[in-house]
Amino acid sequence: MTYVITGSCIKDDSCIEVCPVDCIHPKRGAADFEVAEQLYIDPQVCIDCDACVEACPVDAIFAEFELPEKHGYAVELNAQFFAEQSTAERTAA
Amino acid sequence: MSRARPRVAIVGAGPAGAFAAACLLSAHGDAEIDLVERLPTPWGLLRGGVAPDHQEIKRLEDTFDRQTLRRGCRFLGNVEVGVDVSHSELARHYTAVVYATGAQTDKSLGIPGEDRPGSWAATEFVAWYNGHPDYRGLEFDLSAKRAVVIGNGNVAADVTRILTREVGELERTDIADHALQALRESRIEEVVVLGRRGPAQAAFTSAELRELGHLDGVDLGVDSDEVELDPLSRRWLAEQGTFTARTNVKLLREFAARPARADARRRIELRFLCSPVEIRGADSVEAITMRRNEIVRTDDGALRARPLDVDLETIECGLVLRSVGYRAVPLPDVPFDERYFVLPNQKGRVLTPDGESLPGVYAVGWIKRGPTGILGTNKRDAEETVRCLVEDVRAGALPQPPNPDREQIDALLARRKPDVITVEGWRAIDGHERERGHRERRPRIKLASRDELLAEAGAGSSESATSCT
Numbered sequence: 001m002t003y004v005i006t007g008s009c010i011k012d013d014s015c016i017e018v019c020p021v022d023c024i025h026p027k028r029g030a031a032d033f034e035v036a037e038q039l040y041i042d043p044q045v046c047i048d049c050d051a052c053v054e055a056c057p058v059d060a061i062f063a064e065f066e067l068p069e070k071h072g073y074a075v076e077l078n079a080q081f082f083a084e085q086s087t088a089e090r091t092a093a
Numbered sequence: 094m095s096r097a098r099p100r101v102a103i104v105g106a107g108p109a110g111a112f113a114a115a116c117l118l119s120a121h122g123d124a125e126i127d128l129v130e131r132l133p134t135p136w137g138l139l140r141g142g143v144a145p146d147h148q149e150i151k152r153l154e155d156t157f158d159r160q161t162l163r164r165g166c167r168f169l170g171n172v173e174v175g176v177d178v179s180h181s182e183l184a185r186h187y188t189a190v191v192y193a194t195g196a197q198t199d200k201s202l203g204i205p206g207e208d209r210p211g212s213w214a215a216t217e218f219v220a221w222y223n224g225h226p227d228y229r230g231l232e233f234d235l236s237a238k239r240a241v242v243i244g245n246g247n248v249a250a251d252v253t254r255i256l257t258r259e260v261g262e263l264e265r266t267d268i269a270d271h272a273l274q275a276l277r278e279s280r281i282e283e284v285v286v287l288g289r290r291g292p293a294q295a296a297f298t299s300a301e302l303r304e305l306g307h308l309d310g311v312d313l314g315v316d317s318d319e320v321e322l323d324p325l326s327r328r329w330l331a332e333q334g335t336f337t338a339r340t341n342v343k344l345l346r347e348f349a350a351r352p353a354r355a356d357a358r359r360r361i362e363l364r365f366l367c368s369p370v371e372i373r374g375a376d377s378v379e380a381i382t383m384r385r386n387e388i389v390r391t392d393d394g395a396l397r398a399r400p401l402d403v404d405l406e407t408i409e410c411g412l413v414l415r416s417v418g419y420r421a422v423p424l425p426d427v428p429f430d431e432r433y434f435v436l437p438n439q440k441g442r443v444l445t446p447d448g449e450s451l452p453g454v455y456a457v458g459w460i461k462r463g464p465t466g467i468l469g470t471n472k473r474d475a476e477e478t479v480r481c482l483v484e485d486v487r488a489g490a491l492p493q494p495p496n497p498d499r500e501q502i503d504a505l506l507a508r509r510k511p512d513v514i515t516v517e518g519w520r521a522i523d524g525h526e527r528e529r530g531h532r533e534r535r536p537r538i539k540l541a542s543r544d545e546l547l548a549e550a551g552a553g554s555s556e557s558a559t560s561c562t
Contacts, residue, residue, distance in 0.1 A: 007300025008149045012469030028473065035335045037298035037467070057156040059149050073303060081336055 107137020109458020237411020
C-alpha cells in the first residue's frame with residue numbers, strides 16, 4: 001500500500017515537513033523542484049503513516065485504497081515519477 | 094515613545110499576502126499585521142481566480158484564516174492603496190509595508206481585432222464566473238456555437254472547462270449565480286483551444302490536461318498529426334523535458350488515438366502550432382484567422398514558434414477568450430520595473446531605480462517575481478521576503494514610523510473610508526454565503542456585487558466604522 005498525491009496539490013511543502021521517511025519529492029533545491037507541477041510520494045518508501053494527509057491544506061493526498069475513482073490515475077503517476085528519476089540517475093551514472 | 098512591536102501593512106490579501114502574514118507571525122510572533130485589501134473579501138485569486146470546480150483547492154482559505162486572521166492579523170478590506178490611502182501615509186504609520194498586489198491585468202496579443210466586442214481577456218471571464226464584484230456587470234455572449242480560447246496554460250484550461258462542463262456539475266460549486274444563469278442558456282457546442290507552440294511546450298499542468306480529456310459528455314479532439322513531435326521537440330523532451338511535459342505528450346497521444354464519443358454534447362478541440370493573426374467581424378467577433386507555425390531553436394537554445402509561409406486558416410466563432418498571461422500594473426509612489434512588470438527588488442527588498450534599497454518597503458508574490466508558479470510557490474517566496482524583513486527589524490534598520498499607533502491609522506481610515514470592512518464584516522459575509530450555500534448543497538453562494546457585500550458586512554454602521562479590531 002502507499003499514499004498518493006493528486007493533481008490538486010499546490011506544492012506548499014506542508015507534507016514534506018511532516019513526512020517521517022522523506023518519501024515526498026521533489027524537494028526544495030532539487031533540480032526539478034521549480035518545474036514540478038505537484039509533489040509525488042515514492043510508493044517504495046511510504047510507510048502509510050497518514051501524517052501528510054493531516055498536513056495537506058487542500059486534501060490532495062489519499063491512501064491508495066481510499067482514492068476517489070476520478071483520481072485513479074495518480075497511483076501510476078506517483079510511481080512513474082520515481083521510476084523515471086531512477087532511470088535518469090542510472091543513465092547519468 | 095518607543096515600541097518594540099513592528100507594525101506591518103501587507104497590501105493585498107491574496108495568497109502571497111496571506112502566506113507572508115502567516116510566515117511573519119511564525120517568525121516574529123508579536124508583529125502587528127494589517128492586511129489591507131482593495132476588495133471587501135480576502136484571499137485574492139483563491140476566491141476570484143481558482144476555478145469553482147476545483148473546490149478542494151479553495152479549502153486553503155481555512156488554513157489562511159487559521160494562520161492569519163485567527164492569530165490576530167487584522168483585515169482592512171475595501172481600502173485601496175493609492176486611492177483611499179497613499180503609500181507615504183502607510184509609511185508614516187507602519188514599520189514596514191509589504192506589497193502583495195499580484196498581477197492585475199492581462200498581456201495583450203497585439204493583433205487586429207483584439208478589442209472587438211466578443212473578444213475578452215480570459216481573466217475577465219474568470220473574474221466574472223468567480224463573482225469578483227468589479228466584473229459583475231459584464232455580459233458574455235454565449236449564443237454562438239463555437240468559442241476560441243487562445244493560450245495553452247491553466248487559465249485557458251479553466252475557462253475551457255467552465256464553457257463545456259455540464260451545468261448540473263457547476264450547480265454544486267460556488268460559481269457566481271449570474272454566471273450559472275448565463276451558462277444554462279449557453280449555446281456553445283465547441284471550444285477550440287489554440288497553442289502557439291507544440292504539445293511538448295504546452296504550459297498546461299498534466300492534471301489540467303487530463304481533466305479536459307475526462308469531462309462528462311464532452312469529446313476532446315486532437316489531431317494525430319499535430320501531436321507528432323517535430324525532431325527538435327522530440328530531442329528536447331527526451332533530454333531535458335520535464336515530467337509534466339512528458340506526461341502531457343503521453344496524454345495527448347492517448348487522446349488523439351481515442352475514438353470520438355458519439356454521445357458527446359460538447360466538444361473541445363486542441364490545436365497546436367497555430368497563432369492568431371486577426372480577430373474578425375463586422376461589429377462583434379465572427380471569426381478568427383490564424384497561421385501555422387513551426388518549432389525552431391533560437392540562439393539561446395530555447396524552442397520557439399516561427400510562422401510558416403502557408404495559407405491562413407479561418408475559424409468561425411462568436412467568442413474569443415485570450416489567455417496568454419497576466420501582467421502587473423505600476424503602483425502609485427513606489428518604483429516599478431517596466432521591463433519585467435515587477436517592483437524592482439532583491440529577495441523581496443524593494444529597490445529604487447538606482448538599485449538602492451528602499452528601507453521598510455518589500456514585495457512578495459507575482460508583483461515580486463512576475464506571474465509564475467503555483468499557489469505554494471508563494472509560500473517559499475513569502476519566506477524569503479519575511480526573512481529580509483525580520484533581519485531588517487532585528488538589525489534596527491527600520492526606524493520607528495512617526496505615527497506608530499494602531500489608533501492613528503484607524504482614525505485616518507475612519508475619516509477616509511467609513512465603510513472599511515474588518516474581520517467581523519468578512520465573517521458576516523462568509524457566514525452568510527456559506528449558510529445560503531448550505532441550504533442548496535453548495536459550498537457557498539457568493540455575494541457578487543460590492544453593494545451586497547458591503548451591506549452584509551454592515552460596513553459603515555456605527556459598530557464597525559469606529560473599531561478596526
